[in-house]
Amino acid sequence: MNALELHALCKSFGSQRALADVSLSVPTGGRTVIVGPSGSGKTTLLRMIAGFEFPDSGSLTLNGQVLVDATHAVPAHQRQIGYVPQDGALFPHMTVADNIGFGLATKGEAHHSRIAELMDSVALDANMARRWPHELSGGQQQRVALARALAQQPRLMLLDEPFSALDTGLRSAMRKMVARLLSDAGITTILVTHDQAEALSFADQLTVMRQGRLVQSGHPMEMYQYPADEQTALFLGDAVVLPARIQAGWADCDLGRIQTNSPLSHGTARIMLRPEQVQLSASGCPGVVTEREFGGNTCTLTVALHADPSHTILVRSAGLLAPPAGSAVHLSTTGTAHVLFG
Amino acid sequence: MLPEAAAQALTAPAQRRVQGLFKGRGGRWGTSLSVLVSLLALLPIAFVIGVSWQIGWAQIEALVWRPRVGELLVNTVLLVVITLPLCMLLGIALAWLTERTDLPGRRLWSLLAVAPLAVPAFVHSYAWVSLVPSIHGLPAGVLVSVIAYFPFMYLPVAATLRRLDPAIEDVAESLGLKPWAVFWRAVLPQLRLAICGGALLVGLHLLAEYGLYAMIRFDTFTTAIFDQFKSTFNGPAADMLAAVLALCCLAMLTAESAARGHARYARVGSGSAREQRIVRLSPRTTLLALGLQSLTCALALGVPLVTLGQWLIAGGREVWRFNELLPALEQTVLLGVAGAVLTTCAAVPIAWLSIRAPGRLQRILEGCNYITSSLPGIVVALALVTVTIHFARPIYQTTITVLLAYLLMFLPRALVSLRAGIAQAPVELENMARSLGRSPGRALWLITLRLAAPAAAAGAALVFLAIANELTATLLLAPNGTRTLATGFWAMTSEIDYAAAAPYALTMILLSLPLTGLLYHQSKRTAGR
Numbered sequence: 001m002n003a004l005e006l007h008a009l010c011k012s013f014g015s016q017r018a019l020a021d022v023s024l025s026v027p028t029g030g031r032t033v034i035v036g037p038s039g040s041g042k043t044t045l046l047r048m049i050a051g052f053e054f055p056d057s058g059s060l061t062l063n064g065q066v067l068v069d070a071t072h073a074v075p076a077h078q079r080q081i082g083y084v085p086q087d088g089a090l091f092p093h094m095t096v097a098d099n100i101g102f103g104l105a106t107k108g109e110a111h112h113s114r115i116a117e118l119m120d121s122v123a124l125d126a127n128m129a130r131r132w133p134h135e136l137s138g139g140q141q142q143r144v145a146l147a148r149a150l151a152q153q154p155r156l157m158l159l160d161e162p163f164s165a166l167d168t169g170l171r172s173a174m175r176k177m178v179a180r181l182l183s184d185a186g187i188t189t190i191l192v193t194h195d196q197a198e199a200l201s202f203a204d205q206l207t208v209m210r211q212g213r214l215v216q217s218g219h220p221m222e223m224y225q226y227p228a229d230e231q232t233a234l235f236l237g238d239a240v241v242l243p244a245r246i247q248a249g250w251a252d253c254d255l256g257r258i259q260t261n262s263p264l265s266h267g268t269a270r271i272m273l274r275p276e277q278v279q280l281s282a283s284g285c286p287g288v289v290t291e292r293e294f295g296g297n298t299c300t301l302t303v304a305l306h307a308d309p310s311h312t313i314l315v316r317s318a319g320l321l322a323p324p325a326g327s328a329v330h331l332s333t334t335g336t337a338h339v340l341f342g
Numbered sequence: 343m344l345p346e347a348a349a350q351a352l353t354a355p356a357q358r359r360v361q362g363l364f365k366g367r368g369g370r371w372g373t374s375l376s377v378l379v380s381l382l383a384l385l386p387i388a389f390v391i392g393v394s395w396q397i398g399w400a401q402i403e404a405l406v407w408r409p410r411v412g413e414l415l416v417n418t419v420l421l422v423v424i425t426l427p428l429c430m431l432l433g434i435a436l437a438w439l440t441e442r443t444d445l446p447g448r449r450l451w452s453l454l455a456v457a458p459l460a461v462p463a464f465v466h467s468y469a470w471v472s473l474v475p476s477i478h479g480l481p482a483g484v485l486v487s488v489i490a491y492f493p494f495m496y497l498p499v500a501a502t503l504r505r506l507d508p509a510i511e512d513v514a515e516s517l518g519l520k521p522w523a524v525f526w527r528a529v530l531p532q533l534r535l536a537i538c539g540g541a542l543l544v545g546l547h548l549l550a551e552y553g554l555y556a557m558i559r560f561d562t563f564t565t566a567i568f569d570q571f572k573s574t575f576n577g578p579a580a581d582m583l584a585a586v587l588a589l590c591c592l593a594m595l596t597a598e599s600a601a602r603g604h605a606r607y608a609r610v611g612s613g614s615a616r617e618q619r620i621v622r623l624s625p626r627t628t629l630l631a632l633g634l635q636s637l638t639c640a641l642a643l644g645v646p647l648v649t650l651g652q653w654l655i656a657g658g659r660e661v662w663r664f665n666e667l668l669p670a671l672e673q674t675v676l677l678g679v680a681g682a683v684l685t686t687c688a689a690v691p692i693a694w695l696s697i698r699a700p701g702r703l704q705r706i707l708e709g710c711n712y713i714t715s716s717l718p719g720i721v722v723a724l725a726l727v728t729v730t731i732h733f734a735r736p737i738y739q740t741t742i743t744v745l746l747a748y749l750l751m752f753l754p755r756a757l758v759s760l761r762a763g764i765a766q767a768p769v770e771l772e773n774m775a776r777s778l779g780r781s782p783g784r785a786l787w788l789i790t791l792r793l794a795a796p797a798a799a800a801g802a803a804l805v806f807l808a809i810a811n812e813l814t815a816t817l818l819l820a821p822n823g824t825r826t827l828a829t830g831f832w833a834m835t836s837e838i839d840y841a842a843a844a845p846y847a848l849t850m851i852l853l854s855l856p857l858t859g860l861l862y863h864q865s866k867r868t869a870g871r
Contacts, residue, residue, distance in 0.1 A: 052773045076776040077785075083777040089770045093792055103778030152779055
């Protein structure tokens with residue numbers, strides 16, 4: 001069953017198109033990630049769902065209730081949709097407890113115990129309740145913002161790049177905690193981000209957005225392996241893209257003969273492999289390392305093939321074992337290649 | 343002065359997001375209210391144009407092209423042309439010494455450079471007339487004006503010096519500039535906005551001030567209009583002088599806006615700026631600097647305080663007529679509080695719109711208020727006298743008219759503070775409150791207005807300070823029997839009872855002192871300390 005249905009949403013700011021015919025179904029209880037470069041319209045879409053923006057046309061339905069259509073719009077404060085913005089947006093004139101309790105209708109003892117419960121659920125120490133927002137670290141601020149949004153038991157949770165202001169180690173820990181918390185509570189969640197690694201790890205359902213349009217939606221692993229086009233392929237990670245001749249499910253290219261995922265196609269096309277599908281090996285396609293980028297645990301090598309030196313191929317290799325530039329190497333592939341159309 | 347900067351500070355997408363909010367009823371209400379306030383603000387301009395139209399060109403020529411007007415014009419222009427550069431020199435020198443050198447006691451000196459603002463301008467000239475009874479004319483006008491108004495130059499320049507990015511000076515020096523050249527080519531250009539703003543403020547005060555010049559018998563347009571009004575009441579002669587004075591003010595506004603230019607003065611880089619560099623003064627320079635500071639302090643604070651003390655001692659106990667002084671204090675406080683509350687409330691819709699939905703209409707509205715507040719109190723007062731006599735007889739010579747005059751004259755003071763306050767409450771917070779189930783009106787009240795409250799209070803305090811020391815419009819507009827501290831003081835000095843005036847002056851200074859402290863504190867805060 002789907003919790004949220006977006007249907008043909010359009011929005012322009014002056015002559016600039018922000019959203020063009022956006023339709024999307026978000027399943028109940030799932031984690032949907034909308035990923036796209038900055039300026040792709042993803043934040044506009046999120047704010048529209050929250051009720052801070054209104055579409056020029058199209059409709060928006062949550063659990064069967066129409067939030068926006070051509071004739072009427074439910075204002076933000078009646079939507080019961082939680083929202084956590086990038087910087088947390090804590091009210092600077094209220095303590096942590098007052099911030100968290102802002103959306104609660106309860107009074108007295110029940111109020112305090114509910115706040116304590118919420119703080120506990122986001123792993124905030126109880127003695128933080130009387131602190132002020134400016135006394136908190138970035139991660140703590142985000143936890144408070146999350147608890148505040150959880151307080152009203154939202155029907156839907158919107159996260160607008162909530163981890164991007166945190167440093168790398170904290171970011172993945174926070175991401176895991178938030179994912180587990182929201183799954184346990186069974187809250188349907190939409191996260192917006194420009195960070196593909198974050199998108200791939202957080203999502204049950206991934207949606208790529210570009211220039212106001214949804215380009216492709218699906219399971220993250222599937223999207224990574226079988227992107228709809230080259231641009232999406234490159235946006236979701238490094239890729240090796242080669243021209244090839246396709247015949248009966250096999251592709252002939254500079255890396256040799258590789259099985260493809262589309263047995264029926266024929267003719268010339270471009271195929272895509274992820275760098276981790278290409279390995280250095282004892283035998284295989286000969287080439288020479290032209291560049292070595294050391295990155296700690298892995299090294300990214302640029303290899304020029306003997307068959308066509310104008311084509312270079314990215315190969316991952318264990319950091320300490322990687323051959324230096326100038327070394328002669330052989331490449332082999334594993335798995336199937338993805339045929340890119342268009 | 344500020345709306346463009348504020349508009350630019352909001353990025354284009356933020357503006358768009360904000361405009362989405364204004365499809366609602368609240369937006370329309372806000373817009374209509376601000377249009378109303380701004381139309382009110384256009385009243386004095388409409389008066390000047392209307393009166394000129396009514397009088398007709400032939401009579402305007404007869405009234406304006408006469409030796410008396412020429413004499414006033416020469417007086418006024420000389421006063422401005424001599425006083426402004428002196429104020430600039432003194433203000434910049436003191437600001438540099440207190441902000442950028444290791445001058446001993448520089449925090450104290452910086453406080454003492456702002457303190458003269460607590461002394462109303464006409465009390466300054468009262469002190470000088472008491473000290474040197476023969477003092478009069480242009481030299482006296484220049485002397486007292488510089489002493490009374492240089493803090494208006496000092497405040498913005500010191501605040502800007504404090505927040506300049508020291509990296510720019512480092513770079514200039516690394517490019518081979520000598521220290522003096524660094525100041526001249528890298529620091530001074532960045533002070534341009536502050537200097538222009540300060541100069542405008544000083545200039546407008548020079549044009550508008552009545553009490554200061556009347557007491558030392560120096561004729562400017564404002565004193566002449568006042569005398570004319572006293573002798574012929576609401577005659578065309580006074581009206582035409584007022585029109586010429588209004589033109590002078592508009593010319594000054596235009597000159598300031600041209601001098602400001604379009605260059606960018608904000609810091610371009612990211613990250614926070616480092617601490618300012620402090621220049622070590624040689625013992626001789628330190629001595630010279632201390633001399634300058636002490637001299638300024640002696641002239642601007644010593645003279646008024648010593649003279650006041652002398653009068654109070656000479657007057658003894660009987661000058662403290664509490665049965666007159668206390669009602670005057672009460673009336674001043676009442677008028678001040680009422681005016682401050684009214685003005686701040688009127689500023690709310692305009693300030694709110696200028697932050698949340700900046701646009702062309704908004705800039706025009708703010709421009710209206712700004713121009714009117716640059717008009718001298720006497721022009722505003724004449725306009726209100728004429729308009730109330732002809733169109734609103736019931737409120738003629740009532741407290742309502744006085745409050746209206748205060749509103750027109752001091753709205754920008756409330757506006758500037760309030761706008762800064764609302765800008766500190768990002769619209770995102772209001773959105774958050776709405777997403778947590780609060781209606782837009784509640785969200786505005788719980789979040790934005792709560793966050794802007796300190797700034798609104800500061801703005802209201804500045805308006806109160808202005809009203810407490812206001813003389814001209816109050817003299818002209820107040821209902822019979824009204825006696826504020828300023829008009830009480832004026833009545834005493836008009837009867838040459840200088841000793842009896844001293845308690846009024848002292849009360850005014852004591853009332854202004856905490857608010858001047860607030861002004862000082864606020865200028866520090868806008869500089870980010």
